[in-house]
Amino acid sequence: MNYLAWNRPPSLPALARAVAQHPKPLHLVVCLPDNALPVFVPSETPSPQESALSQAIGSKLGCIQFNAANALYDILPGVHLWLMPSETACRLGEHFPQPVQWQTEAVPQLPPSDVKPWFKPPEHRTATRAIVIGAGIAGAATARALAQHGLPVTVLEAAEPANAASGNRQGLLYAKISPHNTEQTELLLCGYGHTRRLLDALLPAQENWGGSGVLHLNHNDEETRRNLALSAQTHHAHLYRPVCAETASQLAGIPLTQSALYWPQGVWLNPPALINALLDHPLIELHTRTPALAAEYRNGVWQVETAAQTFYGSHIVYCMGAHSPLAAAADVSALPYRLIRGQTDLAA
Ligand SMILES: Cc1cc2nc3c(=O)[nH]c(=O)nc-3n(C[C@H](O)[C@H](O)[C@H](O)COP(=O)(O)OP(=O)(O)OC[C@H]3O[C@@H](n4cnc5c(N)ncnc54)[C@H](O)[C@@H]3O)c2cc1C
Structure with missing residues (x-):
C-alpha cells in the first residue's frame, strides 16, 4: 500500500501525477499547516485526470474540520485523500500502518501520545467473520465499515432493519459538539x-x-x-x-x-433508506426476524444462539440499542452485555 505525504497542499498537477504513477490502493496524505481549507492550484490546461481530481475533491471539502484527520475515501477509484490539520500532521504514525513517503520536506514527527487504556485497540486477533447484532443505524454502519475492509459480516436482526430508534421517517444530520x-x-x-x-x-x-x-x-x-x-x-x-x-x-x-x-x-x-443502503453489500449477510438469544466465546470463536441456528464469528459487535423493547424481549441478560445509560427507545 502506498502512503504519499505532502507538508502542505500540492498543486493539482502534482497530485494527478502521483495518482497516475502509483498503484492502487493509494493514500494521499496532505498536511494543512494553516488549518485552513486547502487550495489545490490547477494548471492552465488541466489534463482529464486533473479535472476529475478537482471535481472529486471540490465536492468533498465542505465538511472537513481541523480537530482531527479527515479521511476522504475513494476520491477516485482506489484513491483516498487524507487532510491532516496541524495537530494530527505531527503524529502521522498514529494513523497509518507504515511510514509515509514524503514528497516534500517532512513534517517533524512527535512521539505517539499516551493512549488512555480505554482507547487502546484489543490485542491483535485475526478477523475472519464479524457477527453484528442489531440492524439499526449503528449495526448497519458498523457492518458496512467492516465489509468495506474486506471482512464478511453476519447481521442478526430481531425484527426488520430500521424498526426501532432508527425507524423515524426523518432525522437530522449535524454535529452537536462541545x-x-x-x-x-x-x-x-x-x-x-x-x-x-x-x-x-x-x-x-x-x-x-x-x-x-x-x-x-x-x-x-x-x-x-x-x-x-x-x-x-x-x-x-x-x-x-x-x-x-x-x-x-x-x-x-x-x-x-x-x-x-x-x-x-x-x-x-430518512434513516431507514440509509440503513438499507448500508446493508446492501456483497459481504453482508442479513438475517431478519432472528433475535440473538445467547452468546458465548469458546475456543477462540464467538457462538451466537438464535431459535433456529447457531452463528459463528471471530468477532462480535453489539448494536442492539439500549432499552430496546426487542432487546428486552430477547432476554439480553443471556448475552455478555450490559446497558449503560442508553438513550434510545422505540418512538411512539
Ligand atoms: C424520537 C427520536 C428522534 C431522534 N432524532 C435524531 C436525529 O434527528 N438525529 C440523530 O442523529 N439521532 C436522533 N435520534 C437518536 C437516534 O435515532 C439513535 O441514536 C439511533 O437510531 C440509535 O441507533 P441504534 O442502531 O443504536 O439503535 P436502534 O435503531 O434502536 O437499533 C437496535 C436494533 O437492534 C435490534 N435488536 C435488539 N435486540 C436484539 C437481539 N437480541 N437480536 C437481534 N437484534 C436485536 C432491534 O430490533 C433494533 O433494530 C433520535 C431518537 C429518537 C427516539
Missing part, C-alpha cells in the same frame, strides 16, 4: 463529515435526504453559551456560524425569535 477539543468532539466532527460524504456516495438520488442546512436554536442559556463559544472558533466558519433571529427566520422560512448556530451542510435524512 466547544472543547475533546475526543468526543473529534469523533462527532469526523462522523459528521464522513456521514455527509457517505450520503453523496450511497444515496445519490437525494430522494431520501436533502435540505439546505440545520439551525441549532439558542433556546436556553446553556445552548446559547455553548453556541457562542463555538461561534468564536472562526477556523470552522465553513462548518458552523452564528446567525441572528432575523437571518434564522429567513433561512427557515418561518418566523423565529431565537438566534442560532447555522450548519450550512446539515441535512434531513
